[in-house]
Amino acid sequence: MSFELGDAWFRYPRSDHPALRGVSVEIPAGSHTAIVGPNGAGKTTLARLLLGTLRPQSGYALFEGRPAADWPRREMAKRVGVVAQGGPPVLPVSVIGFVEMGRNPYVRPWAPLGEADRAKVSGALRRADLEELASRAITELSGGEVQRAKLARAFAQDPTVLVLDEPTAHLDVAHEMEIFRLVRDFVDAGGSAVTITHSLHLAGRFADRLCLLSDGRLEAVGSPMEVLRSEILSRVFDWPIEVVALDHAGLAGLHVVPVDKGRDPTHSEEPT
């Protein structure tokens, strides 16, 4: 078990409304788990509890059996690579310098990188297809390239687990696919991943398990088939949503289609 939440509650200081109300979920190693749900459902808070940057006020949040917030950050960083949300980078550091920070947990803060560290960094750049951009300033990259650089930095940490918070926000379809593909490859190579995303169809296609959060509670957890269902999604997102099984051009998957409000989703037309 990589992560485990047990009846975890969290309320931000100066807020009357708990962000998480008693969430229990286990995230097994070797799987790709997607956390989905409406805006404000508590997805990012959930990720922060998993990563130990927040501590639940009641209940528990464990990583590898130990409370996540008790992990020394350095030890956590050797095991978990994170692609966090956050605005565009402002520090004009080169892409390679940015990715080299992924070696921080392995190197003394004042020492140069060793031979092995450099190899990890170039491996991570290659994996994210950033070799040609290595000497460019991170501030000059496009949104998709920045996300790839963050992912490369996480790869450079040599983690067993990736945690990604909205890694494809503001990205076009091709870049979205690119990121999910890289994460899927990481899991297929033996890693685990937890991805927070608004992209229900990509979650359904690339993740093994979905956790659907709504208003701080876990509404549903299970395989894409079990979670991506019209009646569940329509209720949670408060909008009529149709789920269509698609098997076209070798692409087997679920298609999540929001329909016009006011129309009864059960009577919508069959796709041709």
Added chain:
Amino acid sequence: MKSSRSHAVGLLGLALLLVVAMSAALAVGPANLSLPEIWKALQPEAGESPARAILLWVRLPRIVAAALSGAGLAVSGVLFQALLRNPLAEPYLLGVSSGAALGAVAVLSLGLTVGPAGVGLAALAGALIAIATVFRVAYAAGQLDTRVLILAGVVVASFFGAGVMLVLTLAEGRTARSALLWTMGSFGQASWQMNIALAAYSLPAALAAFGLSRHLNALALDEESAAHLGTEVERVKKISYLLASLLAAAAVSVAGVIGFVGLVVPHAIRLLWGVDHRYLIPMSFLAGGSLLVLADAAARTVAQPLEIPVGVVTALIGVPFFLVLLRRGYARKPL
């Protein structure tokens, strides 16, 4: 990051610059000593002479004080800029200088005969009160809120600044003038005794800052990323704030208020050699020291016999240089 060769050349060049600046500063001053005279007076076998006394007990302590203060202020600026992720952050933004000024000005205006060391101690006490106040306000529930830190710092600075003005208004003309001059910065009171204290205080602090380099690199991105890259964010923030404040307090209690070094030196180094703190800190240390040594040499010679405040010189030579660098552009090349 830039090649380590360009970094090595830069480090060596800046170290050389500091040595050259200190040697050159030794040769200038109101007592007109020629280079051969200086050389002769400094030979170990040379006996006591007025020239030797001037060099070893007047000029050298002053030069060393300027080098240590400049180095400390520059490193302090680096730390504040990383901690607050604000390019305008500098050692005096958070009230350290105003606190020190109030302490010193109060002692000077009261006409207490405490000597330069006493004034320095009063300044240090004022600075520490300001640092502690700002920290106390911004530190809650185990976390240092950097937004509160800036606001509290600016407000505390205004408060102590008002205190300085009040004391100056009430003081008599002569003491008021000496107090006012103190606030403009000068190394005129430097002594070996003071330098030993300054070195014992700021060298370990600068070394400790260097020891945080990779954490500061991560912190300069944002706090959440830094945590995920293995940095104990709150601990590093607390230590950086204390180191930065203490470095500034040490400099200000020896030399009075010298602005600008902590702001401009780190930015200049970033523009030339990039944002990696493993180089930024030692390079700023060397460059800050050189800048103040040269500025002080200029301060005591250009308007002889009058001495102009060293802060005036740092701004007059530093600003044009910095504007040229800025014109060459921040993001034009990756750092």
